[in-house]
Amino acid sequence: MTIKIATWNVNSVKARLPNVLTWLKEFGPDVVLLQETKCVDDAFPRLEIEDLGYNLALHGQKTYNGVAILSKSPLEGVVSGLPGSDEDDHARYITATVYGKLRVVSLYLPNGNPIDTPKFLYKLGWMDRLKVQMEAAIASEEMVLFGGDYNIIPTDNDVYSPQAFAQDALTQPESRGRFRSMLNLGFTDALRAFHTEPHIYSYWDYQAGAWPRGNGILIDHILVTPPLADKLVGSGIDKGPRGQEKASDHTPVWCEIDF
DNA sequence: ATGCCAGGTAACACCTGA
Numbered sequence: 484m485t486i487k488i489a490t491w492n493v494n495s496v497k498a499r500l501p502n503v504l505t506w507l508k509e510f511g512p513d514v515v516l517l518q519e520t521k522c523v524d525d526a527f528p529r530l531e532i533e534d535l536g537y538n539l540a541l542h543g544q545k546t547y548n549g550v551a552i553l554s555k556s557p558l559e560g561v562v563s564g565l566p567g568s569d570e571d572d573h574a575r576y577i578t579a580t581v582y583g584k585l586r587v588v589s590l591y592l593p594n595g596n597p598i599d600t601p602k603f604l605y606k607l608g609w610m611d612r613l614k615v616q617m618e619a620a621i622a623s624e625e626m627v628l629f630g631g632d633y634n635i636i637p638t639d640n641d642v643y644s645p646q647a648f649a650q651d652a653l654t655q656p657e658s659r660g661r662f663r664s665m666l667n668l669g670f671t672d673a674l675r676a677f678h679t680e681p682h683i684y685s686y687w688d689y690q691a692g693a694w695p696r697g698n699g700i701l702i703d704h705i706l707v708t709p710p711l712a713d714k715l716v717g718s719g720i721d722k723g724p725r726g727q728e729k730a731s732d733h734t735p736v737w738c739e740i741d742f
Numbered sequence: 743a744t745g746c747c748a749g750g751t752a753a754c755a756c757c758t759g760a
Binding site: 494495497498519521522545546547594595596634648651652653686688689690691692693700702729731732 | 745746747748749750751757758759760
């Protein structure tokens with residue numbers, strides 16, 4: 484069977500509910516990884532999404548962060564929180580098994596700006612803890628997918644103006660180096676497996692007319708283990724949602740799997 | 743160099759985002 488898996492930072496699931504429901508109906512993804520839901524689990528618009536045939540795994544918090552997994556298959560083995568982050572109350576990581584055999588992670592990696600503050604060190608530490616989970620995923624030899632808002636611009640080909648982001652946490656050598664070291668464990672970047680062209684983006688700032696000007700950055704990524712990379716049959720970015728009324732500043736990145 | 747825009751919370755301003 485072939486399934487579509489997408490990741491989307493919705494910037495508040497409540498504010499974005501009409502956009503999310505429309506997109507679920509039109510695009511028809513089988514599994515969706517959401518970030519920045521910005522609401523506690525009790526406030527999540529559960530019924531509206533369940534009505535479209537999705538099962539839910541939620542890890543939310545008030546005002547900030549919040550991640551979720553939607554799946555047309557049952558969800559098994561749900562675990563919330565990035566292991567090793569016991570004293571960290573940010574809701575940025577949730578994982579579950581879908582279709583009985585595919586482990587998926589929805590992650591919201593810290594932004595890390597400004598770079599001369601503890602926020603940047605928090606980002607780097609979070610990446611180090613994420614890498615531990617990615618090492619375990621490789622060692623398991625299972626099909627595992629880590630998708631989400633990585634808050635990493637991997638190369639200067641992934642940003643409209645490298646100069647504008649030269650001092651940004653999203654492009655620092657420490658951030659990029661850690662992202663490359665994750666790939667070097669043996670992961671495949673699902674988008675880049677099919678699209679090598681420069682300057683394709685998943686985020687456009689609300690400010691300064693970034694969307695109409697095409698001033699974007701690529702920070703939403705899907706990384707998969709080798710057993711899953713063998714089953715990738717396509718990927719892409721759906722720019723449609725970014726052009727609609729009351730849009731999130733991110734748009735969905737997706738991949739297709741035949742397994 | 744700063745704010746631009748947007749969401750949430752709380753309160754009629756401030757924080758965070760990237």
